[in-house]
Amino acid sequence: MTSAIEAFDVVKKFGSVQAVSNGRLTVGQGEIHALLGANGCGKSTLSKIIAGTHAATSGTVLIDGKPAAFANPREAEEAGIALFYQELSLIPQMTVEANVFLGREPKNAAGFVDREKMRADTEALIRLFGDAAGNGLVPDARVGDLPPSQRQIVEILKVYAKAPKIVIMDEATATLDGRQVAVFFDILRKMRDGDVSTVFISHRLDEVFAICDRITVMRNGETVAEVVTAETTQEEVVRLMIGDVRRAERRSAQAQSAAEPILAIDRIGGGRLSDVSLSLAPGEILGLGGLQGQGQSELLRGLFGIKEFREGQIRLEGQATRIRRPSQAVAKGLAYISGDRGTDAALPGRSIFENLAAAVLVSERRMIVRAGTLAPRLADVAALLKTKYARLSDAIGTLSGGNQQKVFIARWLATNPKVLLLDDPTKGIDLGAKADLFALIRELADKGIGILLYSSEDSELLDNCDRVAVFNGGSVVTELSGATLDTFHLTRAAFGDA
Numbered sequence: 001m002t003s004a005i006e007a008f009d010v011v012k013k014f015g016s017v018q019a020v021s022n023g024r025l026t027v028g029q030g031e032i033h034a035l036l037g038a039n040g041c042g043k044s045t046l047s048k049i050i051a052g053t054h055a056a057t058s059g060t061v062l063i064d065g066k067p068a069a070f071a072n073p074r075e076a077e078e079a080g081i082a083l084f085y086q087e088l089s090l091i092p093q094m095t096v097e098a099n100v101f102l103g104r105e106p107k108n109a110a111g112f113v114d115r116e117k118m119r120a121d122t123e124a125l126i127r128l129f130g131d132a133a134g135n136g137l138v139p140d141a142r143v144g145d146l147p148p149s150q151r152q153i154v155e156i157l158k159v160y161a162k163a164p165k166i167v168i169m170d171e172a173t174a175t176l177d178g179r180q181v182a183v184f185f186d187i188l189r190k191m192r193d194g195d196v197s198t199v200f201i202s203h204r205l206d207e208v209f210a211i212c213d214r215i216t217v218m219r220n221g222e223t224v225a226e227v228v229t230a231e232t233t234q235e236e237v238v239r240l241m242i243g244d245v246r247r248a249e250r251r252s253a254q255a256q257s258a259a260e261p262i263l264a265i266d267r268i269g270g271g272r273l274s275d276v277s278l279s280l281a282p283g284e285i286l287g288l289g290g291l292q293g294q295g296q297s298e299l300l301r302g303l304f305g306i307k308e309f310r311e312g313q314i315r316l317e318g319q320a321t322r323i324r325r326p327s328q329a330v331a332k333g334l335a336y337i338s339g340d341r342g343t344d345a346a347l348p349g350r351s352i353f354e355n356l357a358a359a360v361l362v363s364e365r366r367m368i369v370r371a372g373t374l375a376p377r378l379a380d381v382a383a384l385l386k387t388k389y390a391r392l393s394d395a396i397g398t399l400s401g402g403n404q405q406k407v408f409i410a411r412w413l414a415t416n417p418k419v420l421l422l423d424d425p426t427k428g429i430d431l432g433a434k435a436d437l438f439a440l441i442r443e444l445a446d447k448g449i450g451i452l453l454y455s456s457e458d459s460e461l462l463d464n465c466d467r468v469a470v471f472n473g474g475s476v477v478t479e480l481s482g483a484t485l486d487t488f489h490l491t492r493a494a495f496g497d498a
């Protein structure tokens with residue numbers, strides 16, 4: 001029997017970025033097939049090539065045994081392929097029915113949009129979800145008024161409204177609750193019975209093992225394995241995802257259990273976060289791990305008062321504390337550094353000196369300073385960071401990204417913080433600068449500062465943290481230290497198999 005999808009030797013370059021270097025995917029008719037791999041390994045790119053959203057740089061895609069060269073998603077759709085977009089494609093100002101049938105509205109004999117049919121068909125689709133659709137999900141509801149889970153259901157319905165033969169579901173369950181996921185899986189199985197083929201992309205191993213017949217694993221742009229779900233284990237699949245990694249040398253965990261925590265957070269919740277409890281010892285580097293967007297940045301931003309938590313308690317050096325604004329956080333000895341330098345940190349167009357001075361001015365509540373008194377203080381801190389600049393009066397933009405980031409760390413050091421909140425601080429900086437930064441971060445920890453570090457790169461956490469709390473769906477699913485602080489345990493917990 002010919003396969004529904006057969007893709008091989010697929011290469012995709014975006015400029016100098018090689019998103020897919022050797023993609024391969026074979027999906028049978030009436031099969032639910034998982035495409036798995038770490039963040040950024042090329043899953044979305046490969047599936048968008050199959051669905052006609054991207055043109056491959058080279059390679060072969062066969063649909064039902066015939067070469068597919070779709071010029072655009074519309075042509076792929078006409079060939080029976082429907083893609084669920086990770087980044088929702090709905091138009092919030094329009095109704096559910098208008099979104100579901102956008103661009104494909106049913107017409108009556110006179111050639112006008114057949115509103116009754118559109119409504120009836122939308123109702124029938126919503127009924128697929130039964131009670132799990134929840135209140136208010138009706139054809140004439142405005143999509144922008146629906147909560148995220150119902151918007152995601154509308155996106156799913158939009159896919160099935162096309163009566164596709166091949167469906168690509170990219171992170172389609174991300175905001176669904178447990179009952180909605182169960183109903184969605186029933187729908188997937190019914191479609192499978194009707195010979196629809198599904199490519200199922202998910203970061204949740206339990207879902208993959210619950211619903212998928214086979215699993216293709218990608219790593220760094222390459223397909224590395226294809227396995228039959230019933231013949232493998234979650235542990236085996238995690239090993240395929242991470243490949244051969246030599247165990248990182250572990251620094252011996254410092255004896256911190258005796259020390260009173262410098263920061264303790266208890267059952268923090270609200271927004272993406274739910275029931276997060278953590279404790280940070282002085283001198284400790286506590287990593288926040290897991291896949292991107294699982295609540296790590298929200299926690300750091302909340303601690304810095306950028307957005308207040310709805311529930312839970314924070315204690316700083318044993319004292320219950322509320323932090324409503326960044327200025328309060330600074331006054332209490334917290335410092336926050338984000339890797340999004342351009343948006344969060346820089347005073348663009350201003351001098352290195354002004355950028356260095358910003359944090360001191362906030363923490364000391366000073367409006368006017370004489371450069372003469374501040375300059376030596378800040379120059380010392382900058383020197384500590386091995387920052388390479390000609391003059392403090394040069395514009396911040398004259399420094400490389402790595403050196404700019406050092407400036408942003410340096411300016412907080414001048415305020416003598418107790419806790420450093422590092423939010424993916426090395427994003428986009430080069431390897432040498434990273435090594436300098438982490439050496440500095442460890443030096444600061446050795447001075448007794450407590451450090452919370454979120455990094456989107458697992459290796460940074462494994463190489464630099466004393467402990468790592470792994471986030472999944474807004475909660476801490478496990479804490480790794482000592483013998484469990486390795487790639488295998490981190491990946492496994494991040495994918496929900498704690």
Ligand SMILES: Nc1ncnc2c1ncn2[C@@H]1O[C@H](COP(=O)(O)OP(=O)(O)OP(=O)(O)O)[C@@H](O)[C@H]1O
Nearest residue numbers: 014017018019037038039040041042043044045046
């Ligand atoms: N339009 C683009 N331009 C430049 N680079 C891109 C583009 N799309 C993807 N990339 C890069 O290609 C690589 C693969 O990305 P892709 O989105 O396919 O990964 P993924 O496995 O789907 O990741 P995730 O699990 O995070 O969704 C990444 O390094 C990404 O930054």
